[in-house]
Structure formats: structure tokens, C-alpha cells
Amino acid sequence: MNTEKKLISLINSVRVLNSTRDLDTVLNQLIKEVLNVIEGSNASVLFLYDKKINKLYAKAAAGFDMKYLKHILLEPGEGMSGRTFLSQKGRIFHSKEDTTKGMKDVSEEILDLYGKSLGGFQYPSSAICVPLMSNEECIGVLTVDIYDKENEFNEDDLKLLETFAVQATVAIENATLFSKNERTQKMHEELSKVSLSQGGLSEITKALSGIIEAKVAVYNEYFDVLVSSSSEAGDVAAAVVQHFPELMQRVIHHERTVIYEKIQLFNNDKGVYFFPVYADKYIIGLLAIFLDGGDILDPLDMFAVEQASVIFALEMNRRESTAIKDLKYSGYVLDQLLHRELNELSLNQLAKLHIDESEKYQFVAVKSYMNEALLSIKEISEKKHLLLRAINREILKLPFKTFVLDKDIEIICMFVFPLHFTEENIYKEIKKVYSSIQGHAQEKFHLSLLIGMGRIVTSLQEVKASYRDAEKCVDYLQSSNLKSTFLAYHQLGIQRLFLKTEKSELNDFVKDTLGPIIAYDERNETDLLETLKVYLESNQNMAQTAKKMYVHTNTIKYRLKTINQILQIESLSGRIAFDLQLALYIQEYVPV
Structure with missing residues (x-):
């Protein structure tokens, strides 16, 4: 084809490309016009680049079966087209040797799809690849192949295809913008219609x-x-x-x-x-x-x-707003139960939430405390919103009613259990729920929670007491040496007696009772205090103490004798043993 005919063909092709704004139509026309513009070409394929997945995908083709070609995804730099995409420069592959070398890094899966799209695998005898450039960015690659051994592309073909590619890029961008708006508007309208209905x-x-x-x-x-x-x-x-x-x-x-x-x-x-x-x-x-x-x-x-x-x-x-609204209403009712007298109004409100006072239930209050003293009010508010969403997710899984009260930096829940639930089962259920909540709070929004669970009660009048128990548990977690962040009231044991006692008094009691032993251990690097603790917890059995401490019984006997001498007592028994064990409890569980 002479130069004049080539230019006429190019002008006609550009006119065709600009005759429509539908992207699919533009691309199909483009790929067909390539074969008219480039003399001797047998097949062509347009690869477009998808930034979201960082891949080149086959969008349109002539001489190939798109049924197979549409599954091909090329990495930038992979194959002739991928290499052209990275270099952003057009190039000719003059011979089958060149095209074979150019496709050597293509995966077996892609080569298989390529062969099927041709109806039988073969390397092109010659090929041209040109980038589609827009604002110094490559948006795709246009590749043209010859499978006739007698023909070969030359520099004039490359220049002509590059000129065609410039015009094709403009047509593609215009059609893409138009089609994006059209497709987005249509989808938005369809989905909005469903939402509004x-x-x-x-x-x-x-x-x-x-x-x-x-x-x-x-x-x-x-x-x-x-x-x-x-x-x-x-x-x-x-x-x-x-x-x-x-x-x-x-x-x-x-x-x-x-x-x-x-x-x-x-x-x-x-x-x-x-x-x-x-x-x-x-x-x-x-x-x-x-x-x-x-x-x-x-x-x-x-x-x-x-x-x-x-x-x-x-x-x-x-x-979520509907769920949070339900939570807020249940919180209003719970606030009535905790801070006001139970009256006919609150009973009616409970009935709306399917809680009938005439029915028999078990109730337990749980307090979640945001243990984040350094957070600003804004940060606390944001994190509490996320925490409420996490709590809502967990309680929706439960087969029984839950009331949630959002209050400052704490969230109070009241769980309502049927009578057939045992105390052990209730504890396990609640522990499971809050383990999940604490895990999400720590992992997803870096929030540390202290959880206190009150005693289980059987009447709404007693819910206040359960809540006070939960508060004591949280107070204890705040002030103790415990590494745990979840505590149930029944686990407190004797420690509940220390919660309202002045720390100075507790400190004095420990010093008066255990001070000489602590001082002796510090001076001599001994383990008398630990030996005393294990001995008392082992019911004053020397053999068991020795076993637990991995020492000989005679060693325990010697240490106990030393303890008696330091404390100036004859034996560890009666009131003396009680006072010593109490002091050990205070020292271990309450910082003094």
C-alpha cells in the first residue's frame, strides 16, 4: 500500500473511531480498523491497563477468539505487550525467532489460552506493539501480528501504527469518560430505586x-x-x-x-x-x-x-442505627432499674422489651470500663462508638435479652437468663462474649477494657446489687496486681473485704505481720516468704511444700524454723497462721 492510500485509510479509521461515544463500540471498531491500516496484518489485540489490579487485560481483538482471550491477564513486563507497556516505546518483532523470545516469560496458562484463541498454537512471524499514551502514562498496548511467513513489518508500519494509536487513545478516553458516567448513573439509579422502596x-x-x-x-x-x-x-x-x-x-x-x-x-x-x-x-x-x-x-x-x-x-x-436505637431504649430502661425505684412505669417499659416481671428469670449486671486515662474526650467518644458496635454484634448472637447502658467511659449490660441456666453456664456464656469483645477492642481500635461481672440475682429489685458487685470487681482490677482484665464477683473471695479499706492500713498490717521476713529475704537473698506462702496453702504439709518448691523436705524444715525464729513464735498455727495468710493475700492482691 502506498503512502497516500495509507494516510487515507488512517483518516477514515479516525473518522470511524470518533463517530460514537460507546466504549465497547469504539474498541471493536478500533481493532478492526487496525487491520485496514496496517497492510499484511492477520490479527490484532488491544490490552488495557487496570490500575486497581495492576494487570493488562485483553479488551478487544480481531483474528482471536475472545472467549479464551478475555481470560488473559498480563503482568507489566510480561510478554511482548507487557514489555512494551513498561518501556512505553513501540517496537517491532521482525521474525518468529523474535516473537518466540518475546513470549518466553509468558506463563503456560496464558500460552494455552492464546493457542486456543487462535484455534491452534503458533508464534507470530512478525509483530508490532505500541503503547497507548495519555498524559505521560501508558493506559494500554496495541499489538498487531502477522502469521504469514512471507510478510514482515517495517519501520513505516511502526510509525503508522503509532500515529493511529495516538488518535485511538483520544477516542478511548472520550468514550471511557462518557461510558463511566452512563454506567455509574444507571447503576446508581437502579440501586437507589431498590433502597428507596x-x-x-x-x-x-x-x-x-x-x-x-x-x-x-x-x-x-x-x-x-x-x-x-x-x-x-x-x-x-x-x-x-x-x-x-x-x-x-x-x-x-x-x-x-x-x-x-x-x-x-x-x-x-x-x-x-x-x-x-x-x-x-x-x-x-x-x-x-x-x-x-x-x-x-x-x-x-x-x-x-x-x-x-x-x-x-x-x-x-x-x-445499625435501628440496632443502636434499640440499645439506647434498653439503656434508658436499665438506667431506671439501676438508679430509680422500680415502679409501674418502668414495668411497662420492660414489658415493651418482652420482660414480664411475673415471669421468672435470672439477671446479672456486667460493667465494661475503658481503661484509657490518656485519651481525649473526642478519642474516647470515637472509640466508644466502635465499642458499642462490637458489643451490639456479640449480643445479637445471644438467644436471650440484653440491656445496654452507655454511660461516660463505661458501658453497663444486664443479661436476662432463663431459670434453667446454671451459674456456671451463665459465667461461661458471659466470659465468652466479653473475651470476643475485649479481643476486638484491643486488636481493631486499641482500646483496653476492664470487665466486672456482678452476682446472679432472681429479681429486678436485686439488679442494683448485682451492678454494685460489678463496680467492685472493676475497682479491684484497677487497684490490684492481677494481670486479668475480667473478674466475676464470686471470684473475689476474701479480697472483697479489702476493697473499702484504706491502703495505708493494709500496708501497715502487711509490714507488721510480714515485714521481718521480707527484710530478711532482701538481705540474704532467700525465699522464706515464698516458702511460707506455699506451706500455708498446702495445709502446712512439709512434704507437699517441698514437692511444689522442688527442694528436699529438710530444706523446708530448716526454712520454717528460721521463720519461727525471725517472727519470735513457737509454731505456725491458730491465729498466727491466719494472720500470716491474710497478710499474704493482701500483699498479693492489693498493692500497698
Whole structure:
């Protein structure tokens, strides 16, 4: 083809590209016009770059079967097209030897798909690859192949294709902008229509699934599956959490807006997209899209889904607001129980929450205390909001009623149990709930909690007493040497007697009772105090004491004799033994 004809062909091609604003139409026209512009070419493929997944994907082709080609994803630098993308310079592969060398780093999976798309594997006899440049960034690569051994591309072909690529880039960008707006508007309208009709999160999820023709699920920030577009989508969503916990953690902590992963699940390839759902600056969940065969979303759909994620955020906030509203009402009722007299009004309020005073229940109060003295009021408020969400998540799992009162830097809960629950079962249930809450509080928003559980009571009038017990437990955790952050009132034992005693008095008692032994140990680097403690806890059995301390019985006998001499007593018995053990308890559990 002479130069004049080539230019005429190029002008006609540019006219065709600018005749429409629909992206798919533009790309299909572009790939066909390439074969008209570049004489002797047999096939062409357009790779576009997806920033979100950092891959080049085959978007349109002529001479290839897109049924197979659409599954090809190239890393930047992989193959002839990937190398052209990185270098941002057009290049000619003159011979089959050149194309073979240019494709040597392509994976076996991609080569297999490439062969199937041709109807039989073969390397091109010659090829040209040119980058599509926009504002000094490469947005894709246009590759043209010759499979006729008699023909070969030359520098004129390269220059012509580069000129064509400049015009093609303009057409692609214009069509992309138009199609993005059109696709986003359409998706937003469809999902908003469902939301406004009170369809709820489930119906919105199903609507999105229908629009993009893929399985969809919504997680909260704890990876609980809230809703899914189908039972199959729900199974996939649950399996991803179970089999890919590290992936889920990476997703929730990642700063990128969207993450794509290709995974193996149920012996099949899956392409998985995670879109974060935000409320203010906090991630409150993930919108997950699952594609079979490791496929990818059309970037236009991906952009539209990103914009539409706000609808999911609004719906999730609506659900949460309803739950928090219920919590606040239950908190109002609990406040009445704890700080006012139980009257007909509060009984009516309880009845609204399905608690009938004529029925028999067991009640227990639990206090959560935010042990963060250095936080500002704003920080405390933000973290308490997150804590309330975590508490709400846990109590929704429980098969019995729970009341929650938000008060300053503490959150008080009253749990209502049926009579057939034993004290041990109630303790286990509550310990399990708060272990999860404390774990999330520490891990997700770096908040330290002290938890106090009151005694179990059988009437609403006694709930105040249970709450006072819970307060004592928290006070004890604040002032003791215990490493534990959860304490039930029944675990306090004799220590509950020390809670209201002046520390100076306790300190004096320990010094008067154990002071000489402590001083002797410090001077001589001995273990008399520990020996005394183990001996008294072993019912004054020397053999058991020796066994626990991994020493000979004669050693224990000698140490006890030394203790008697220091304390100027004849034997460790009666009132003397009681006072010594009491002093040991005070020293161990109450800082003095």
C-alpha cells in the first residue's frame, strides 16, 4: 500500500473511531480498523491497563477468539505487550525467532489460552506493539501480528501504527469518560430505586448481582456475612473467610480502595473483588464480588460499583442505627432499674422489651470500663462508638435479652437468663462474649477494657446489687496486681473485704505481720516468704511444700524454723497462721 492510500485509510479509521461515544463500540471498531491500516496484518489485540489490579487485560481483538482471550491477564513486563507497556516505546518483532523470545516469560496458562484463541498454537512471524499514551502514562498496548511467513513489518508500519494509536487513545478516553458516567448513573439509579422502596440490604445486593451478572456478598468489618445475592454466593463468601483468613485481614487493613485476588476455591478458579464500605473514616464492611474462572470485572463496572458503594454504606448505617436505637431504649430502661425505684412505669417499659416481671428469670449486671486515662474526650467518644458496635454484634448472637447502658467511659449490660441456666453456664456464656469483645477492642481500635461481672440475682429489685458487685470487681482490677482484665464477683473471695479499706492500713498490717521476713529475704537473698506462702496453702504439709518448691523436705524444715525464729513464735498455727495468710493475700492482691 502506498503512502497516500495509507494516510487515507488512517483518516477514515479516525473518522470511524470518533463517530460514537460507546466504549465497547469504539474498541471493536478500533481493532478492526487496525487491520485496514496496517497492510499484511492477520490479527490484532488491544490490552488495557487496570490500575486497581495492576494487570493488562485483553479488551478487544480481531483474528482471536475472545472467549479464551478475555481470560488473559498480563503482568507489566510480561510478554511482548507487557514489555512494551513498561518501556512505553513501540517496537517491532521482525521474525518468529523474535516473537518466540518475546513470549518466553509468558506463563503456560496464558500460552494455552492464546493457542486456543487462535484455534491452534503458533508464534507470530512478525509483530508490532505500541503503547497507548495519555498524559505521560501508558493506559494500554496495541499489538498487531502477522502469521504469514512471507510478510514482515517495517519501520513505516511502526510509525503508522503509532500515529493511529495516538488518535485511538483520544477516542478511548472520550468514550471511557462518557461510558463511566452512563454506567455509574444507571447503576446508581437502579440501586437507589431498590433502597428507596425499602428493599433493604438483601434486595440491594441481589440487584447489584443482576446488573453485573456475578455473585455478590456483604461482610461487616468482622467478616460476618450479612447478606448475599444467593445461597451459593453465601457459601462462597463463608468459604473465603474460612480458607483465606490472611487475605481477609490484608483486605480490611489495606489502604487501597479496591483489592482483586485470584484464588482457588472448591477446585475452581475464582476472581474476587473487595470494595471497602465506609462510614465516616471507618470501614464498616466489605462488598465482595465473586467471578467464576478467575475472571475480572469490566473496569467501567468496577468504577460504577465503587461509586455505588455509598448506597451500601447508607443501608448498613440504617440497619445499625435501628440496632443502636434499640440499645439506647434498653439503656434508658436499665438506667431506671439501676438508679430509680422500680415502679409501674418502668414495668411497662420492660414489658415493651418482652420482660414480664411475673415471669421468672435470672439477671446479672456486667460493667465494661475503658481503661484509657490518656485519651481525649473526642478519642474516647470515637472509640466508644466502635465499642458499642462490637458489643451490639456479640449480643445479637445471644438467644436471650440484653440491656445496654452507655454511660461516660463505661458501658453497663444486664443479661436476662432463663431459670434453667446454671451459674456456671451463665459465667461461661458471659466470659465468652466479653473475651470476643475485649479481643476486638484491643486488636481493631486499641482500646483496653476492664470487665466486672456482678452476682446472679432472681429479681429486678436485686439488679442494683448485682451492678454494685460489678463496680467492685472493676475497682479491684484497677487497684490490684492481677494481670486479668475480667473478674466475676464470686471470684473475689476474701479480697472483697479489702476493697473499702484504706491502703495505708493494709500496708501497715502487711509490714507488721510480714515485714521481718521480707527484710530478711532482701538481705540474704532467700525465699522464706515464698516458702511460707506455699506451706500455708498446702495445709502446712512439709512434704507437699517441698514437692511444689522442688527442694528436699529438710530444706523446708530448716526454712520454717528460721521463720519461727525471725517472727519470735513457737509454731505456725491458730491465729498466727491466719494472720500470716491474710497478710499474704493482701500483699498479693492489693498493692500497698
